[in-house]
Amino acid sequence: MQTLYMQEFQKIVGAENVLTGQEDLFCYSYDATPGYSHLPEAVIIPENVQQVSAILRLANQHEIPVYPRGSGTNLSAGCVPLKGGIVLLMNRFDHIIDVDLENLVVVTEPGVIVADLNNIAAKHGLIYPPDPGTVATATLGGTIAENAGGLRGLKYGVSKHYVMGLEVVLANGDILHTGGRNVKDVSGYDLTKLFTGSEGTLGVITQATLKLVPAPECKKSIMAVFKNLDNAGKTVAGIIAAKITPATLEIMDNATIRTVEDYAHVGLPLDAEAVLLIEVDGMPEVVAKEANEVLRVLKTNHADDIQVAQNDAERDKLWAARRAALPALAKLRPTTYVEDATVPRSKVPEFLREVSRIAKEFNVTIGTFGHAGDGNMHPTIVCDSRDLKEMESVKKAMNEIFLSAIKLGGTLSGEHGIGLGKLPWMEQQHGSKVMDAMKSIKRALDPNLILNPGKLVGEC
Numbered sequence: 001m002q003t004l005y006m007q008e009f010q011k012i013v014g015a016e017n018v019l020t021g022q023e024d025l026f027c028y029s030y031d032a033t034p035g036y037s038h039l040p041e042a043v044i045i046p047e048n049v050q051q052v053s054a055i056l057r058l059a060n061q062h063e064i065p066v067y068p069r070g071s072g073t074n075l076s077a078g079c080v081p082l083k084g085g086i087v088l089l090m091n092r093f094d095h096i097i098d099v100d101l102e103n104l105v106v107v108t109e110p111g112v113i114v115a116d117l118n119n120i121a122a123k124h125g126l127i128y129p130p131d132p133g134t135v136a137t138a139t140l141g142g143t144i145a146e147n148a149g150g151l152r153g154l155k156y157g158v159s160k161h162y163v164m165g166l167e168v169v170l171a172n173g174d175i176l177h178t179g180g181r182n183v184k185d186v187s188g189y190d191l192t193k194l195f196t197g198s199e200g201t202l203g204v205i206t207q208a209t210l211k212l213v214p215a216p217e218c219k220k221s222i223m224a225v226f227k228n229l230d231n232a233g234k235t236v237a238g239i240i241a242a243k244i245t246p247a248t249l250e251i252m253d254n255a256t257i258r259t260v261e262d263y264a265h266v267g268l269p270l271d272a273e274a275v276l277l278i279e280v281d282g283m284p285e286v287v288a289k290e291a292n293e294v295l296r297v298l299k300t301n302h303a304d305d306i307q308v309a310q311n312d313a314e315r316d317k318l319w320a321a322r323r324a325a326l327p328a329l330a331k332l333r334p335t336t337y338v339e340d341a342t343v344p345r346s347k348v349p350e351f352l353r354e355v356s357r358i359a360k361e362f363n364v365t366i367g368t369f370g371h372a373g374d375g376n377m378h379p380t381i382v383c384d385s386r387d388l389k390e391m392e393s394v395k396k397a398m399n400e401i402f403l404s405a406i407k408l409g410g411t412l413s414g415e416h417g418i419g420l421g422k423l424p425w426m427e428q429q430h431g432s433k434v435m436d437a438m439k440s441i442k443r444a445l446d447p448n449l450i451l452n453p454g455k456l457v458g459e460c
């Protein structure tokens with residue numbers, strides 16, 4: 001990048017907010033996704049919307065790529081500055097602007113950490129439901145841009161269900177305001193939903209109006225062990241058929257159970273084919289009724305062991321197994337790929353069996369855990385990225401996993417987004433006409449292709 005442009009950027013945000021040292025550039029060359037890195041030419045840290053607008057106007061004029069970044073915890077290489085240019089770090093946008101208790105909305109800047117919003121909401125008996133495993137580090141901007149979900153997605157949905165309005169800066173520097181505090185708003189195209197989940201490819205989010213909901217008064221957690229995977233599958237279907245929507249309905253497969261037991265010694269039987277963790281929440285009377293119904297479905301479907309938490313300490317103990325799933329798998333080998341292929345929930349047992357077959361066929365280690373209630377699985381491949389031969393097998397296994405999810409009527413991503421990692425299968429899932437429509441939207445809003453180029457829709 002020419003020194004002249006760098007001086008212009010320094011004028012906009014101050015020299016101290018334009019980082020060009022090699023160590024700084026290295027720190028922003030990668031994110032939480034293994035296997036991708038590229039040095040940017042500068043890291044720019046704006047603090048207000050006018051600065052973002054001026055930066056984008058200049059970048060657009062000179063066709064300099066811009067990569068918005070929150071905390072860099074995404075798992076789809078969404079922040080990797082693949083074509084050099086600028087990393088636009090949004091962490092200084094860290095203010096909550098308004099907590100509106102009459103409308104149950106909050107207006108916030110995108111650099112606020114998800115857990116910080118929830119701590120403020122909790123003081124008012126409210127929650128912001130999207131709860132990725134990274135709540136303590138991920139930013140609201142990153143979660144909105146990825147359309148992130150989490151453990152309670154079955155009942156509460158993902159980020160798009162809570163984003164009511166956005167302030168977005170387009171590639172040409174124009175500042176847009178979409179949506180607002182209206183519960184009902186069908187005026188025009190739903191641009192709020194378009195920018196939510198757009199992974200920094202259509203605009204930079206500088207403010208968001210988010211819906212808060214009342215915190216559940218009471219929760220009940222139940223863990224069930226199954227020696228037979230089909231019985232676990234029938235239980236998931238049975239709970240939904242009984243018209244119960246648990247906040248959480250998680251599953252771990254045998255490979256994950258063995259790894260967790262070895263790591264955390266929580267007492268899981270090594271021959272179990274599946275463990276389900278179920279949590280119902282709401283008013284105490286409803287929770288009691290739903291928990292009883294869940295127990296009935298578990299018994300009907302021959303759960304081999306059932307544990308019900310009677311208090312917070314016991315709830316914590318049940319959750320320990322699920323919490324240990326990712327760290328236990330990650331500890332096995334130096335490199336961890338956490339995927340999030342998603343299938344209709346009725347297909348979860350079939351998908352888990354497919355993943356076990358793929359692991360055997362390609363001789364790679366895969367543990368699968370995830371959100372059985374909404375079919376969002378996390379096949380987790382552990383390997384060593386320095387072993388090129390092993391990586392060939394990992395690539396083949398990944399290809400088979402995504403193809404089998406698509407074949408089962410599923411999708412490439414339930415919550416982690418597409419970024420770079422899942423691009424090769426996008427056309428397979430959506431077909432060429434849908435891809436063309438997505439690319440047209442990209443070209444219309446960002447004709448010089450400066451915003452996170454090469455991601456989500458690929459080259460345009």
Ligand SMILES: Cc1cc2nc3c(=O)[nH]c(=O)nc-3n(C[C@H](O)[C@H](O)[C@H](O)COP(=O)(O)OP(=O)(O)OC[C@H]3O[C@@H](n4cnc5c(N)ncnc54)[C@H](O)[C@@H]3O)c2cc1C
Pocket residue numbers: 031032067068069070071072073074075077078079090110131132133134137138139140141142143144145146147148149150151199200201203204205206326415416452
């Ligand atoms: C251990 C672990 C567990 C995880 N668990 C979950 C989980 O349970 N559920 C889940 O959904 N995800 C999960 N994730 C993935 C990740 O935490 C989420 O994708 C999160 O939303 C990323 O937030 P971030 O602030 O780190 O965003 P970043 O990684 O910085 O950015 C993510 C994307 O958003 C874009 N972006 C960032 N800020 C803006 C902005 N202001 N305007 C426009 N675009 C922007 C970036 O360009 C990038 O494409 C997990 C990740 C890890 C490492």
